[in-house]
Structures are given as C-alpha cells and as structure tokens.
Amino acid sequence: MEPNDRPTIDETDIKILERVEHDADVNLSELAADLGLSKSAVHYRLNKLKDADVITTVSADVDPLALGLEMMVITEVSVAHESGYAEDIGRSLTAIDGVFQVYYTMGDVDFIVHSRVQDREQMNDLIDEIVTIDGVNETASTFVMNELKTNTGTVANMSEEMIETVTDGTD
Amino acid sequence: MEPNDRPTIDETDIKILERVEHDADVNLSELAADLGLSKSAVHYRLNKLKDADVITTVSADVDPLALGLEMMVITEVSVAHESGYAEDIGRSLTAIDGVFQVYYTMGDVDFIVHSRVQDREQMNDLIDEIVTIDGVNETASTFVMNELKTNTGTVANMSEEMIETVTDGTD
DNA sequence: AATGAAATCGACCAGCA
DNA sequence: TGCTGGTCGATTTCATT
Numbered sequence: 001m002e003p004n005d006r007p008t009i010d011e012t013d014i015k016i017l018e019r020v021e022h023d024a025d026v027n028l029s030e031l032a033a034d035l036g037l038s039k040s041a042v043h044y045r046l047n048k049l050k051d052a053d054v055i056t057t058v059s060a061d062v063d064p065l066a067l068g069l070e071m072m073v074i075t076e077v078s079v080a081h082e083s084g085y086a087e088d089i090g091r092s093l094t095a096i097d098g099v100f101q102v103y104y105t106m107g108d109v110d111f112i113v114h115s116r117v118q119d120r121e122q123m124n125d126l127i128d129e130i131v132t133i134d135g136v137n138e139t140a141s142t143f144v145m146n147e148l149k150t151n152t153g154t155v156a157n158m159s160e161e162m163i164e165t166v167t168d169g170t171d
Numbered sequence: 172m173e174p175n176d177r178p179t180i181d182e183t184d185i186k187i188l189e190r191v192e193h194d195a196d197v198n199l200s201e202l203a204a205d206l207g208l209s210k211s212a213v214h215y216r217l218n219k220l221k222d223a224d225v226i227t228t229v230s231a232d233v234d235p236l237a238l239g240l241e242m243m244v245i246t247e248v249s250v251a252h253e254s255g256y257a258e259d260i261g262r263s264l265t266a267i268d269g270v271f272q273v274y275y276t277m278g279d280v281d282f283i284v285h286s287r288v289q290d291r292e293q294m295n296d297l298i299d300e301i302v303t304i305d306g307v308n309e310t311a312s313t314f315v316m317n318e319l320k321t322n323t324g325t326v327a328n329m330s331e332e333m334i335e336t337v338t339d340g341t342d
Numbered sequence: 343a344a345t346g347a348a349a350t351c352g353a354c355c356a357g358c359a
Numbered sequence: 360t361g362c363t364g365g366t367c368g369a370t371t372t373c374a375t376t
Binding site for chain 2: 006007009017020021022023024025052053054055056057058059060061062063064065066067068069072074090091093094097098099100101102103104105106107109111112116117118122142143144145146147148149150151152153154155157158159161162163165166
C-alpha cells in the first residue's frame with residue numbers, strides 16, 4: 001500500500017487494465033505473451049486487482065437501443081434547501097424506473113439525473129415522478145439527441161500524465 | 172427479427188441479461204440450473220445475444236478512485252450557432268484527456284460533458300481545453316460531490332412495463 | 343433451439359526467486 | 360511478494376436431433 005492508502009499499481013497493471021476494461025474475455029495466453037509474462041502471472045495480477053477493488057465488477061454491457069430505450073433525458077433537480085431531505089431525495093431519485101445515473105452536485109442545481117425510456121409517455125411519467133418527490137423544488141429536463149461518448153472505461157480516458165501519477169515510483 | 176428490426180428477446184434472455192450485466196463471471200451451471208436449462212442452451216443464448224449486439228462488450232469496471240481520479244466535473248457547453256461546426260466540436264470534446272462521457276443535447280446548451288481528474292490543476296487544464304476549442308461559445312462547470320448511482324446496467328433500471336414491451340409476443 | 347461429448351481455456355496449487 | 364509450470368475443473372465448440 002502507498003501512504004495515501006491506495007493500492008500499488010505499476011505499468012504492467014495498467015496495461016492489463018487497459019485490455020480487460022474493454023474486453024474482459026481476452027485470451028490469457030495472448031495477453032501474457034504480449035506482456036512477456038506467464039499466464040499464471042497475469043492471473044495472479046488480475047486477482048490482486050479484483051481483491052484490491054481496482055476492478056469492481058466484470059459486466060456484460062447491454063445496448064439500451066436493443067431493448068427499445070431510444071430516448072435519453074438529462075434532468076437537473078433543485079430542492080428546497082430549508083429541509084435537510086437531500087439524502088432522502090437522492091435515494092428516491094435512484095429508485096425511479098428508467099433512472100440510471102444520479103449525481104449530487106455543487107452550485108444552484110442539486111442533482112443531475114440521467115434516464116432512459118422507450119417512448120414519450122414513459123418520459124412524461126418519469127419526469128412526473130421526479131417532480132412529485134417531497135422536497136423537490138424545480139426541474140429542468142433536456143433531451144439527448146446523440147451520445148457521442150459513453151462508458152468507455154477508466155484507464156482509456158486518462159492522459160499519460162495521469163497514469164504516471166498512479167504508477168509513480170513503482171518501476 | 173421483429174418488424175422494427177430489433178432482435179427477438181424473450182423472458183429467458185432478460186433473465187440471462189440481468190445476471191451477466193452485473194456479473195459476467197457467473198457460473199454457467201448455476202445460471203442454467205436457475206433457468207431450468209442446460210449449460211449449452213445458456214451458452215447458445217449468450218452467443219446469440221453477443222452476435223446480435225444486445226451485449227456489446229464484456230468489460231472489467233475499473234474504479235476511478237483507485238486510480239486517483241477523485242474529482243468529477245460536469246460541463247455544459249454552448250457553441251456559436253452560425254458555424255456548422257457541431258460535429259467537429261463533438262469530436263474534439265471526446266478526444267480530451269479525462270473526458271469520459273459526451274452528449275449532444277437539445278435546448279440552449281449543446282453539449283454535456285462528464286470528466287474525471289486527479290487534482291485541481293488537471294481540472295483547470297481540462298476546462299481550458301474545452302474553452303479553447305474553435306466554435307465553443309460558453310461553458311458552465313459543476314463539481315460532483317457524490318455519485319449516487321453510476322453504471323448500474325441497462326435491464327436493472329427498467330420497469331416491468333418496459334421489459335414487457337420488449338418481450339411482447341415472444342412468450 | 344437445445345443437447346451431450348470432445349477440445350480448449352482459465353483457476354488453482356506447490357514450489358521457487 | 361511476485362512469478363513459474365503443471366494439473367484439475369470449467370467453459371467453449373461442434374455434430375446431432
């Protein structure tokens with residue numbers, strides 16, 4: 001462990017993460033060959049990364065469009081600040097069918113909510129559900145026309161500089 | 172195939188998707204037993220779902236915090252509407268280090284951008300990069316204090332009604 | 343679309359640097 | 360602690376229905 005209590009991660013770990021975060025079904029032998037290691041070594045590191053919760057889950061990504069979820073909406077939610085209901089409201093938002101991302105934010109807006117629905121009726125119902133939550137003051141919804149980038153992994157979006165900060169001094 | 176060109180998905184497929192979208196490493200025998208099918212049958216359906224791009228990828232989810240990405244920022248980007256640069260601007264946004272989600276939206280804001288960085292310096296650099304893009308008119312960034320829900324799967328967030336719409340007529 | 347048998351790949355173990 | 364090589368068990372594949 002490092003002083004900051006994050007697990008030690010070296011360049012080899014980063015290379016492994018880059019591969020498995022966009023294809024967890026990689027052939028171990030192939031990956032091992034590319035890294036100049038044995039299958040067992042790669043397997044050992046993968047287990048370590050899972051144990052340390054660097055890899056949290058291995059998931060099959062299901063295309064929302066394939067299930068008819070053709071509409072995506074982003075909703076800004078403001079709450080009545082006198083009431084200390086923020087946590088309850090957050091829980092209520094995450095529980096609504098169709099909602100798949102909820103962020104609690106600084107600034108004049110308190111929550112940002114991402115939802116997917118199949119048609120306009122479901123969209124209306126969903127926004128109604130949000131407005132109905134006790135303590136919710138104001139909402140503003142925006143329709144997403146195009147998803148240019150989504151769920152593209154963690155390491156894949158990091159700069160060299162960011163990666164060096166992580167692997168620093170592990171050579 | 173259905174008339175609307177989406178692949179046919181029945182209740183069994185939905186049950187399989189629910190399992191693998193939050194744990195792609197499930198024991199096939201176990202899953203097969205739960206569904207009352209043979210291992211091969213489950214495997215056959217999984218392949219079909221991958222071929223039909225219902226399952227797009229199988230990915231290892233890497234915890235951003237484990238890599239020091241402790242700050243998340245949501246940025247609204249407005250562009251100069253005279254110029255038809257929208258597509259180029261979208262591409263430029265997705266290419267910035269730290270940016271992991273980009274949406275093109277209706278309304279007065281044109282893009283919504285989600286980014287992760289390790290410190291305030293990287294945050295400043297990133298926002299500078301966005302502002303510098305040719306055609307970008309105005310930006311407003313919000314700091315995320317708490318991620319209440321993220322990447323929780325597709326089927327898991329659907330209501331019974333939504334699922335029935337998909338499996339309709341496939342018994 | 344689903345089955346059971348055969349080939350292949352990943353998980354685990356004991357030992358070593 | 361990190362790695363190697365080998366074994367066992369699981370999964371993937373295929374011919375068949």
